[in-house]
Amino acid sequence: MLCANDLRVTSAASSLNAKFFYRKIGNIGVGRMSYGGEITIQPAVFEDFFLIQIPIRGFEKISLGKDKILCTPKEIGIINPYVKSVINHQPDTEKLVIRIDKKLVEKNCQQILNRTLNKNIEFDPTMSVDTKAGTQWLRMVSWISNFVSDEDDISPLMVSQIENNLVNMLLNYQPNTYSQEIHNDSVSIAPSFVKKVEYYIQENVEKPISINDLAEFSGVSARSLFNGFKKYRNTTPMHFLKEIRLQRAYDDLKNASLGSDKVTTIAFKWGFNHLGHFSTDYKHRFGETPYETLSR
Structure with missing residues (x-):
């Protein structure tokens, strides 16, 4: 659905009972999924998109190269392009996923900085929803998820607004390789x-x-x-x-x-x-x- 991956049932006591909803609009994709039992997923390295994982219930353990993060309803996980990842999905876990095209993030970052980028955009791999920024971003994601689930026909203007609001909020709120410049007014002059x-x-x-x-x-x-x-x-x-x-x-x-x-x-x-x-x-x-x- 999102990319090629190797999926294995981890525990002999687990069974696969997968449920998926996914919709792509413009340069973003919004999904809701669960696997039922304990599953290990090793996706191909993302080249052209960011993947954001937001558990609604349960949790996932995610390895990002040598780093490991715990993804919970209170802690959102972000997988950057070019990073090898392994996702251990725990029983009775359900999550929202947001897929954002790399080119969209780069375009919006360039517009903010008013210049060409000279390095990859990399976000910190976790976002706490207990912070003001995390709460506001989660509220935006929840609204988008409900909207795309209910609306059959979304106008190009609305798609563009959803893309830009989501990405600009992420660039401004989540620490990344360009945060210092994004929040530095002198960059534009x-x-x-x-x-x-x-x-x-x-x-x-x-x-x-x-x-x-x-x-x-x-x-x-x-x-x-x-x-x-x-x-x-x-x-x-x-x-x-x-x-x-x-x-x-x-x-x-x-x-x-x-x-x-x-x-x-x-x-x-x-x-x-x-x-x-x-x-x-x-x-x-x-x-x-x-x-x-x-x-x-």
Whole structure:
């Protein structure tokens, strides 16, 4: 329904009695599900969506790489793209699930920041409903769930409003990799030389680029450029360049056919001349090695 997964009945005393409701509207999906008994689910790594789990009753134990979280009616679980997950669904557990397309979250984040993103959006994996923010977000999700369950025909305008309200509330309320910038009013008024360099990097990312090249293009000193990026983008010009190149390498590997030299060729194409460092940075960014991306 959401993606390919490996589902196993964990306990001999358990039986599968699955009940599902799921509806996709626009770039989000809303579902309600239970399995009856104790089930272990190992989904494929999400590439293009976030999955939010909200138990109505019962609980789930979720492994996210090396981290483990407990998902309860008081603690919402969030699974980010590129993270390997294993979900242990306990008996008599029922949950709401919200699937949000990655591109929708990225688009709304870019609109808030008024710039191109240079790293993946990753949310903290749990949200407490006992906080004011958690209570308001849960109220929004409950309303959306009831609305899409009852309405047969939802207008495009209403779909757009639901998408934007849900995602913007999540970006503003749930700690994530862009929270500092989202809540920093100075981000939207970055000086023109910062925006100019961002555009230059996007357009020339495949070419050799040094900090001196960027300083010369921007018309300010390297130090001023570094300080501008640090203040308004919370990064450095060269790190911004590296993040863009990693994303281009990922896109190439995802679409490439298998071949022993493909990783090396693509790494060199995007300026990564040390394969060990490239693999380490790549896995940190995408949660898998370049060879794993190529093999899928």
